[in-house]
Amino acid sequence: MIEVENIQKSFDGTRVLKGISTTFNTGQTNLIIGQSGSGKTVFLKCLLGLFTPDEGTICYDGKTYSDLTDDEKRNLRQEMGMVFQGSALFDSMTVEGNVRFPLEMFTKQSASEMQDRVDFVLNRVNLVDAHHKFPSEISGGMQKRVAIARAIVMNPKYLFCDEPNSGLDPKTAILIDNLIQEITEEYDITTVINTHDMNSVMEIGQKIIFLKNGVKEWEGSNKEIFKTDNEAVTNFVYSSDLFKKVRQMYIEERN
Numbered sequence: 173m174i175e176v177e178n179i180q181k182s183f184d185g186t187r188v189l190k191g192i193s194t195t196f197n198t199g200q201t202n203l204i205i206g207q208s209g210s211g212k213t214v215f216l217k218c219l220l221g222l223f224t225p226d227e228g229t230i231c232y233d234g235k236t237y238s239d240l241t242d243d244e245k246r247n248l249r250q251e252m253g254m255v256f257q258g259s260a261l262f263d264s265m266t267v268e269g270n271v272r273f274p275l276e277m278f279t280k281q282s283a284s285e286m287q288d289r290v291d292f293v294l295n296r297v298n299l300v301d302a303h304h305k306f307p308s309e310i311s312g313g314m315q316k317r318v319a320i321a322r323a324i325v326m327n328p329k330y331l332f333c334d335e336p337n338s339g340l341d342p343k344t345a346i347l348i349d350n351l352i353q354e355i356t357e358e359y360d361i362t363t364v365i366n367t368h369d370m371n372s373v374m375e376i377g378q379k380i381i382f383l384k385n386g387v388k389e390w391e392g393s394n395k396e397i398f399k400t401d402n403e404a405v406t407n408f409v410y411s412s413d414l415f416k417k418v419r420q421m422y423i424e425e426r427n
């Protein structure tokens with residue numbers, strides 16, 4: 173569980189995060205949504221320890237980040253997996269080289285132990301025949317699976333994903349969302365996902381926080397977001413005609 177209390181962050185006197193408090197539960201997919209510039213990436217970077225908040229605390233399963241020693245912070249970072257926007261694979265490494273990379277960097281495992289772990293996670297993301305291929309030789313959806321395999325190879329307690337669906341067709345996007353949710357539940361990970369994708373909200377939004385101008389405007393689940401009367405949320409979620417129609421049908425059915 174990650175508990176965030178009154179996080180504030182400014183750049184050159186401009187306040188970007190204006191006191192955000194929330195909780196991200198273990199074994200759940202927690203989504204951060206909001207318009208471009210609302211502070212989602214800055215918030216995610218604070219959770220990753222890449223930005224230091226000016227005020228407030230972030231607590232990881234009872235450990236308050238700002239109270240940790242440098243060694244403890246390093247250990248905590250090794251419990252974090254990250255899926256970057258656009259996958260961010262190393263082009264010059266094979267699929268298995270990419271997945272093995274964190275093990276080589278941060279563990280003293282033997283070659284055969286690493287191979288077992290790499291085989292296990294590649295198998296878990298349903299990539300069985302791609303070990304020796306290079307990123308340029310596989311599809312965007314497969315690249316995303318490699319990025320997920322690399323993010324979970326160290327058995328993380330926390331998984332952070334920045335726009336994991338960007339650039340994928342809607343069907344592949346749903347497969348990737350479902351894979352992230354399955355892995356989150358199976359390994360009891362606290363997963364936090366930055367997304368613009370309304371399909372993701374509906375599909376895997378077990379907990380959603382909506383940011384507006386650096387403030388948490390709303391939080392709830394994907395079931396609750398359908399029913400909310402919060403105008404900022406409904407304007408954002410139902411910005412497309414399709415979703416407006418879906419909502420109208422839902423309201424008509426309810427009455």
Ligand SMILES: Nc1ncnc2c1ncn2[C@@H]1O[C@H](COP(=O)(O)OP(=O)(O)OP(=O)(O)O)[C@@H](O)[C@H]1O
Pocket residue numbers: 183188206207208209210211212213214215
């Ligand atoms: N390193 C930085 N230095 C100065 N300003 C920054 C920095 N990082 C982000 N900002 C500013 O903080 C604000 C929020 O940016 P952020 O990237 O968090 O938005 P976002 O919600 O993730 O947007 P998007 O959906 O477009 O990625 C923006 O006004 C941005 O210019």
